[in-house]
Amino acid sequence: MSGARGLRSLAGSADLPPGALVDRTVLGGRSEPLLWRADAPAGPGDWGRxxxxxxxxxxxPVLLGRNGRGTSPEDDLLPEPVPAGVGAAGTLARWWExxxxxxxxxxxxxxxxGRWPGLAPPPGGAVGDPGAAAEAVARSLVSSGTLRDPRIALVPARRGAxxxxxxxxxGTLASGEGPAPFGAVLRSWEERFGARVVALEPDVLHLSVAAPPRTAREALxxxxxxxxxxxxxxxxxxxxxxxYAEKWLLPGRGHWSFWWD
Structure with a gap:
């Protein structure tokens, strides 16, 4: 079953709470929905469920949070084609420069x-369970109030990246680029660090990390x-x-967040 068809099928089932399909973008409506979003605020366990x-x-699943102006990520969607051949190493090297x-x-x-050091190797030691790490970060984001008025949403995608x-x-447009090249890096982080996209605010991205750096060298x-x-x-x-490495990555910090404004 394709993602869009799966979205339509699930949206009308008893497996989901009341919600709505979102098919509006800044350029108008689409023939297929981009996501389903719950009507009621999310509970701490909703992401995992x-x-x-x-x-x-x-x-x-992804949690959607509002900003101080009351805007939610689904209010300003702008889908674009994903270019072929975009990789994490080349993208990060270009941005570093x-x-x-x-x-x-x-x-x-x-x-x-000014010298790009190349991709960081995966950290040594035991690797945690990415699903459990994602559930823990999602639970924390909701229960701590970090996300304003969060809603659980479902997106036609087989991986969070x-x-x-x-x-x-x-959310990345302030950087001058859309989300596609960032996705290449997110996929690489999934593979090397067990990272998962857990939540989006209008200009903030929240990731869980199952295999974060454990040493100063890895963190740097x-x-x-x-x-x-x-x-x-x-x-x-x-x-x-x-x-930054000392304060925000160690010891083994399992929640990474990024913002563009």
């Missing part, structure tokens, strides 16, 4: 400076990728890769 319901239908050029003396990027591009999430390499992916996490946060 929806994962078990949706996987056989080729769908992926662009962002590093805006760091005059390279101090914040030590020990790498493809969700932003599948719905045309516009991952911090470089995070800076290339979203320089705001360093520039608006700790101010350097080393401090």
């Amino acid at each position: 929806m994962l078990r319901v949706a996987r056989s239908a080729g769908l992926w 662009e962002h590093a050029a805006r760091e005059p003396d390279g101090t914040a990027l030590r020990p790498y400076g 493809d969700v932003p591009a599948a719905i045309g999430w516009t 390499a991952v911090a470089a990728e995070h800076f290339a992916f979203c320089p705001a996490v360093v520039r608006q946060g700790p101010g350097s890769l080393a401090r």
Whole structure:
């Protein structure tokens, strides 16, 4: 069963709470829905419950949170074709070069400076269960109130990394690019770190991580990728890769978040 057909089939079943199919974009309506969204606010266990319901239908659950203006991610969707041949290594290298050029003396990027260090290797040691890690982060985001008025949604995608591009999430547009190249990196993070897309706000992305870095060396390499992916996490946060790695990645932090504004 295709994702869109699975979405329509599930939307009318007793397996889902009351909700609605979303087929509107900033350019108008579409013939197939982009997602289904629940009418009522999400509970802490809804993400995990929806994962078990949706996987056989080729769908992926995601929590949608509002911003301070009351806007939700599904209010501004702009789907676009995913270009062929886009890979994480080349994408991150290109972004690193662009962002590093805006760091005059390279101090914040030590020990790498303007030189892209390449993809971080998967961390050593035991790897946690990605599904359990995702459920834990989803539960925390809802129960802590981190997400404003969250709603559980289902998207026609077989993996979380493809969700932003599948719905045309516009949260990355402040970077000058749509979600497709970011999806290439998310797929790589799924494979290397057991990362999963758990929640979207209008300009914030939340990931769970089953195999986060455990050592300072591992964390620094991952911090470089995070800076290339979203320089705001360093520039608006700790101010350097080393401090970001220490404060936001260690010890074994299982929740990564990124924002574009």
